[in-house]
Amino acid sequence: MTSTPVANAAMHHYWNEVSGPRWVRVQDVIDRQIAPLGERALAAAQLSPGERVLDVGCGCGQTTLRAAAHVGEAGEVLGIDLSAPMLARARERAREMGVTNVRFEQADAQTASLPQHFDVLFSRFGVMFFDAPEAAFTNLRRALRSGGRLAFVCWQALTRNPWMLVPLTAVAPLVPLPAPPPPGAPGPFGFADAARVTRILEEAGFVDVGVESVEETLLVGPPDVNDAARFLVAMGPAAAALADAALTPEKQSQVEQAVRQAIEPYLTPDGVRMPSASWIVTALSPQE
Numbered sequence: 001m002t003s004t005p006v007a008n009a010a011m012h013h014y015w016n017e018v019s020g021p022r023w024v025r026v027q028d029v030i031d032r033q034i035a036p037l038g039e040r041a042l043a044a045a046q047l048s049p050g051e052r053v054l055d056v057g058c059g060c061g062q063t064t065l066r067a068a069a070h071v072g073e074a075g076e077v078l079g080i081d082l083s084a085p086m087l088a089r090a091r092e093r094a095r096e097m098g099v100t101n102v103r104f105e106q107a108d109a110q111t112a113s114l115p116q117h118f119d120v121l122f123s124r125f126g127v128m129f130f131d132a133p134e135a136a137f138t139n140l141r142r143a144l145r146s147g148g149r150l151a152f153v154c155w156q157a158l159t160r161n162p163w164m165l166v167p168l169t170a171v172a173p174l175v176p177l178p179a180p181p182p183p184g185a186p187g188p189f190g191f192a193d194a195a196r197v198t199r200i201l202e203e204a205g206f207v208d209v210g211v212e213s214v215e216e217t218l219l220v221g222p223p224d225v226n227d228a229a230r231f232l233v234a235m236g237p238a239a240a241a242l243a244d245a246a247l248t249p250e251k252q253s254q255v256e257q258a259v260r261q262a263i264e265p266y267l268t269p270d271g272v273r274m275p276s277a278s279w280i281v282t283a284l285s286p287q288e
């Protein structure tokens with residue numbers, strides 16, 4: 001499989017050098033947090049034994065491995081991602097679990113030359129980072145057989161996601177944060193506008209586009225509230241700005257304390273539970 005390295009260069013750098021290595025370190029915590037949303041998207045994908053699935057932006061592979069269990073030994077799942085460290089973790093997990101019907105490839109979903117035989121395209125939060133989403137989804141649609149299915153989950157707007165908004169609001173008075181990106185810019189909230197997502201998919205040649213709102217309370221970060229605050233500082237939407245700010249240890253501890261106070265109202269016996277809102281998006285490749 002080949003892909004042109006020119007597209008999505010900033011994301012290639014970000015997911016290989018900045019966020020990917022951090023993500024690998026806390027992969028188990030992230031997986032626990034967003035697993036319920038991946039399961040909702042997998043249910044929407046309606047996988048059957050024997051099917052061939054492409055997991056787009058598969059990261060450390062949790063959903064790739066779950067999809068592999070759904071399609072069984074007669075089926076196969078290919079996970080593609082920009083991030084070498086995340087793919088290394090995904091391959092390691094497949095080996096540890098003895099799963100043989102998955103493969104992982106480093107590729108840019110927007111430009112990769114993909115086999116054109118998949119029954120299903122799937123993604124958990126891996127399709128909002130393309131610099132040219134219409135081109136990316138056109139490329140992906142070509143990898144689907146006639147009548148094949150698309151199912152993915154993406155975040156709604158930041159204001160609809162207290163689990164990210166609350167820590168960000170707590171940090172804002174302490175550290176200068178960059179202006180929010182323009183609507184639709186590549187990033188976690190790039191697909192917040194459901195009408196725009198529908199238009200992108202239709203322009204890419206998909207039909208029967210459906211968008212369902214899912215509001216789910218997520219178990220955020222590790223169970224201990226102090227650890228959860230540290231997790232949100234390291235991985236939340238302010239993480240890049242905080243890393244760039246090179247905080248003194250005293251300021252770092254002020255930031256963590258502010259986030260801890262902000263999330264404390266959400267503490268339950270199981271850990272911090274906070275509301276989230278995402279879209280489950282489904283579509284079909286036209287029948288030829």
Ligand SMILES: C[S@@+](CC[C@H](N)C(=O)[O-])C[C@H]1O[C@@H](n2cnc3c(N)ncnc32)[C@H](O)[C@@H]1O
Nearest residue numbers: 015057058059081082083108109124125126129
């Ligand atoms: C938010 S993470 C989600 C990872 C994984 N799907 C999960 O749920 O754990 C987004 C992933 O999309 C990948 N990604 C971003 N742009 C991509 C592109 N153009 N092609 C392939 N993967 C991409 C990133 O490297 C990253 O692993």
